[in-house]
Amino acid sequence: MSATQTRPVGLLAQYETPADLLHAALEVRDAGYRQWDVYSPFPIHGMDAAMGLKNSKVGYFTFAGGITGFFSGMLMIWFMNKFDYPIVVGGKPLFTPLFAFPVSYELTILLGAFGTLFGMAFLNRLPKLYNPLFNVERFRRVTDDKFFVYIEAIDPKYSAESTRSLLEKTGATAIEVVED
Amino acid sequence: MTMNLRNLFRSATALIALAGLLVFASAPVLAADAGHDAHAADPAHGSAPAAHGHGDAHGQADSHASSPTLLQSLGYSYLTAFLFCLSFALGGIIFLIIHHLFDAGWSVPVIRLAEHLACLIRPLTVALIPLLLLQDTIWPWLSVDPASDHSLDVKKVLLNRFVFNGLLIFVFLVWNHIAFSFRKYSLAQDKDGAAIWTQKARFLAGWGIFFYGPSLTLVIILLMMSLQWQFFSTIYGVYYFAGSLWLTLATLYGLSRYLSTRELKPVVFPRQVHDLATWFFAFTVFYAYIAFSQYFLIWNAAIPEETFWYVDREKGSWWEVGLLLLFGHFFIPFLALLRIDTKMSLLVMGPMIFWAWLMHYTDMTFNVMPVLWKNGLHVTFFDPLCWLGLSAILAKCFWSDYLKYPKWAQRHPRLQEAVTHHEIPATPTAAD
Numbered sequence: 001m002s003a004t005q006t007r008p009v010g011l012l013a014q015y016e017t018p019a020d021l022l023h024a025a026l027e028v029r030d031a032g033y034r035q036w037d038v039y040s041p042f043p044i045h046g047m048d049a050a051m052g053l054k055n056s057k058v059g060y061f062t063f064a065g066g067i068t069g070f071f072s073g074m075l076m077i078w079f080m081n082k083f084d085y086p087i088v089v090g091g092k093p094l095f096t097p098l099f100a101f102p103v104s105y106e107l108t109i110l111l112g113a114f115g116t117l118f119g120m121a122f123l124n125r126l127p128k129l130y131n132p133l134f135n136v137e138r139f140r141r142v143t144d145d146k147f148f149v150y151i152e153a154i155d156p157k158y159s160a161e162s163t164r165s166l167l168e169k170t171g172a173t174a175i176e177v178v179e180d
Numbered sequence: 181m182t183m184n185l186r187n188l189f190r191s192a193t194a195l196i197a198l199a200g201l202l203v204f205a206s207a208p209v210l211a212a213d214a215g216h217d218a219h220a221a222d223p224a225h226g227s228a229p230a231a232h233g234h235g236d237a238h239g240q241a242d243s244h245a246s247s248p249t250l251l252q253s254l255g256y257s258y259l260t261a262f263l264f265c266l267s268f269a270l271g272g273i274i275f276l277i278i279h280h281l282f283d284a285g286w287s288v289p290v291i292r293l294a295e296h297l298a299c300l301i302r303p304l305t306v307a308l309i310p311l312l313l314l315q316d317t318i319w320p321w322l323s324v325d326p327a328s329d330h331s332l333d334v335k336k337v338l339l340n341r342f343v344f345n346g347l348l349i350f351v352f353l354v355w356n357h358i359a360f361s362f363r364k365y366s367l368a369q370d371k372d373g374a375a376i377w378t379q380k381a382r383f384l385a386g387w388g389i390f391f392y393g394p395s396l397t398l399v400i401i402l403l404m405m406s407l408q409w410q411f412f413s414t415i416y417g418v419y420y421f422a423g424s425l426w427l428t429l430a431t432l433y434g435l436s437r438y439l440s441t442r443e444l445k446p447v448v449f450p451r452q453v454h455d456l457a458t459w460f461f462a463f464t465v466f467y468a469y470i471a472f473s474q475y476f477l478i479w480n481a482a483i484p485e486e487t488f489w490y491v492d493r494e495k496g497s498w499w500e501v502g503l504l505l506l507f508g509h510f511f512i513p514f515l516a517l518l519r520i521d522t523k524m525s526l527l528v529m530g531p532m533i534f535w536a537w538l539m540h541y542t543d544m545t546f547n548v549m550p551v552l553w554k555n556g557l558h559v560t561f562f563d564p565l566c567w568l569g570l571s572a573i574l575a576k577c578f579w580s581d582y583l584k585y586p587k588w589a590q591r592h593p594r595l596q597e598a599v600t601h602h603e604i605p606a607t608p609t610a611a612d
Contacts, residue, residue: 059520092480
């Protein structure tokens, strides 16, 4: 087998307006596809619902990060001020959650943000340096003025004919087989 | 069902209002009896010398260390209830100011409700009169000679009878002007749909925000902070504001959620209701931030002129009330509303609205009442009477305004945007 040989990995459909894309997403969702995505130069209100997406799980990562930050802040201040090197400052107790709170609060936010960022990257399987969509010339205009739906061949409902006819029915202006 | 509820509500309102009037009518009689009754009624009697670590506090000790008279008890209960109720109007006004300043779209379906809340400033201006009549009973510094009290002497530019009365009356009149102008513009737009009314409201919001901040701070310094006039806290007005908008957002949530299945069905969608809950959640954090900052800075600096205020609030059961605020005003709502879905859950949000009312009232009690009841929380029958009575009168005013006017801003330029913003269009527009 030659290294340049390609195989089809999905179908890419192009749309001209956000409204067309939203409508197409509704159709694809109702047809029961799971392995698919939409691409647009900007966020489109209502797209989550149109795609049937549930609330993102990234909040759990944020929460875990925040909790870790809060308690590590408390622990750090307790360790440094009361345990490792006890020193009286301004007549205050060696440890109280009061003065440990600002630091814990900052660490809650910092690790919460880290949880969000890395949780998002993990859930989206980023970084991803290659995507077969890069092979499609027309896909470059997704950063400018075109809108796309991409259905992957690994979807159980995928078939070259019926998926193509579904996309044609949604008013796609171009449909292309993506190869890898 | 709805009509029965309304009738029941009206009768209850009338009864409570009548009871409130009776109490006020009988105030002079109570005052005359106070000498006999108060001693028997007050468990704190004789046990509260001025324990401040601060010499200037003696003026206050002279007038309030002994058991409070019934008239004082009534005055403080009324002040607490008044400050609680004032939050609705001030929350409504700032909601409108923010709405117009940001040229917001999402909140258009509920601004009529906020306009009615803001216009509660009129009955509250009437309710201010008893406070002004009882001023010598409530604010101890009014009977202290500045020459004998250093902290009053340095603050006498603000803390004198003329400024106290004049400023309160002036600010309440301007608040009336702001609130009623917002509603006037909005109602005028219902008729002709002209954009000029939105522009006028935006101009009003422009200068209104500059007036609102300083005037709220001044009024709260006069009404609440000057009860202990030795105290300093520049963040005090913001503290009251944060609690006020918190309360108002909970109330707006309840109203719009209830009405979204009824008269407001065509315009109020889960999106607006959810956004209100998100804002309520944000102010749960903001209030905690302000309350903690005030406490933390005073605790850290440990200056007697400031710490005595918190020392007073750690005596007896006031310590537990403080903890109740810490957990009830912040941790419980914060943790309960952290998840996105709980903001739409009736099981969580239904009790949360009543909880917010209770917590804001507790917060007002925590700020006002330790001046009178030094040894701990002391509930008299004036407390529920004033609180429920004044709230019921305001609820009655709100409800009659609600029934009288169109239920939402009918022809606001951004209404369509607000209604359709997050909803998926039924049919796609042709490629254009």
